[in-house]
Amino acid sequence: MDNPLIAIVLIVALFSVLLSPKTKTVEGFFQGHSADGRAPGLMTLIFSQVTTWIFARSLMNAAILGFYYGVWGTLAYGAYYLSFFTGGRIIDHLRFERGYPSVQDFLADRFGKTGTRCYNTVIGVRLVSEVFANLLVIGLLFGVAGSQAYTLGIIAIALLTLTYSMMGGLHASLKTDLLQMLIFLVVLALLMVSAFSSGSLNAELFTFKPFELSEPGPVLLLVALLQVWSYPMHDPVMMDRGFLADRDTTRRSFFYAGWISIICILLFGLLGVMAGAHALSGETMQQALNRILGELPMLLFSASLIISAMSTLDSALSSSAKLAIVDMKLTDASLKNGRSAMAIFMLLGVALVFLGNKDLFSAVAVSGTASMYLAPVIFFSLWGNRQSIPVASYLGSFVLALVGAGLYFTESSGYTNLLGEFHKYTKLLWISLTVLIGGCGFFWLGDKLSASTLPEHNLHTTEEVG
Known part of the structure; x- marks a missing residue:
């Protein structure tokens, strides 16, 4: 030593x-x-x-x-x-x-x-x-x-x-x-x-x-x-x-x-x-x-x-x-x-x-991918102040991010090869894009469906706040 x-x-x-x-x-x-x-x-x-x-x-x-x-x-x-x-x-x-x-x-x-x-x-x-x-x-x-x-x-x-x-x-x-x-x-x-x-x-x-x-x-x-x-x-x-x-x-x-x-x-x-x-x-x-x-x-x-x-x-x-x-x-x-x-x-x-696992960057990448379920929370609920987002949209984004993080871990560790022979960072890019777009899609859809069920005066108020 x-x-x-x-x-x-x-x-x-x-x-x-x-x-x-x-x-x-x-x-x-x-x-x-x-x-x-x-x-x-x-x-x-x-x-x-x-x-x-x-x-x-x-x-x-x-x-x-x-x-x-x-x-x-x-x-x-x-x-x-x-x-x-x-x-x-x-x-x-x-x-x-x-x-x-x-x-x-x-x-x-x-x-x-x-x-x-x-x-x-x-x-x-x-x-x-x-x-x-x-x-x-x-x-x-x-x-x-x-x-x-x-x-x-x-x-x-x-x-x-x-x-x-x-x-x-x-x-x-x-x-x-x-x-x-x-x-x-x-x-x-x-x-x-x-x-x-x-x-x-x-x-x-x-x-x-x-x-x-x-x-x-x-x-x-x-x-x-x-x-x-x-x-x-x-x-x-x-x-x-x-x-x-x-x-x-x-x-x-x-x-x-x-x-x-x-x-x-x-x-x-x-x-x-x-x-x-x-x-x-x-x-x-x-x-x-x-x-x-x-x-x-x-x-x-x-x-x-x-x-x-x-x-x-x-x-x-x-x-x-x-x-x-x-x-x-x-x-x-x-x-x-x-x-x-x-x-x-x-x-x-x-x-x-x-x-x-002893791969240091894997911990960062898996953690960062899992965190992406919070992106639509920030965009829609925090910065956009959309208060009509249902819990189902939140759960959908959460599950999608966890699946993405798990998939990257198995792909980068060699346990699976579902995404082909691409470099692991290319796979991470596609997974991250999917999680981000999918999570925002859940929130957008949830907001639209929830807003459509509100009375007309409440719908107007919600759109003004957003």
Whole structure:
């Protein structure tokens, strides 16, 4: 096991614990308020949003997609970060224009218990996958899958993160996000200096892979542009941070976090592009980077992934506690129950690491496809304010998205070949288009049928509102 890497992890973990005083109030644990009841400020919210979204899985995905598909692969992954701008608009409309205190309250108002049950199922799976994917990256940085170093690294980080998360809840997560983001920015800057000084990061990288619409990189870019409308609403970490501060602070936090995240992801992805462009036959991305940059920069590379993973893990655990205790109301809203929920979600994530699929982008693609059932909810019910959409339309969109997500998983994993011999990202594009068009079709039809049964004066009112 790499002793310098262990030392870096222990130092960051120690500072994270020191920054996480034990929260004594329910508001601090679930809503991130300080001991005197103050909401988080702008800088805290910006850095918390950024560091929880440019987490280990995302950094690794951006680099891997750059390695295999060139700049277009990295741009495709970066496009997912436009979610900050669509997410900011969703929050502004939901909270400040419509007056709902949470996504669940909005869905319950429009679609009853069916609305919240479907949504809670999707985001529950999302949170478990967040824990799983970030622990998986950590394990692979410490050793080969299945090795003792791999197993011990995962367990150690899981216990360390769970410890300080249980101490302070969301308040601790916000404070540690600030520290971890500052460290990450320094590490990223050093990595980029090293990459530029190596002479391998140059304009030739942009021609490393051709731009043709049929190529995997551009196809994945189109997928991202389809999924970015609904992706933020199914991300509880992003949504939770939209309900903490006043309107102006919230708006600005989403705007600045969006641009900072996109820049960080693209810069990190360029390391993967550089590795792909200069890789020798049979070399992996890590091997190529190690040869080009040297051992010290690669230590920084690994450290940046682990730091961002810890940040995402504590945020995912905080959102898990809020989901189970506050939003789903499975039991009383107490610190003890919140901490128990964190432990359960961490155990589920650890279990998936040792039992689940090891393809990191599959988790993003499956999750993003499932989230697309929310696109017509946003277009028709939230932004369009159509109040006559029946529950059947909502269920139809939900089932179609789940079928699409399941189909992509089986196709990309090789379990089925129902869509032919196309590249898996081409299949994902067609599935995403079908889910989006089909879901919107359900809502459009449901709205028309419901409106046609209303009395004439109610029909006129509904059309004016829409």
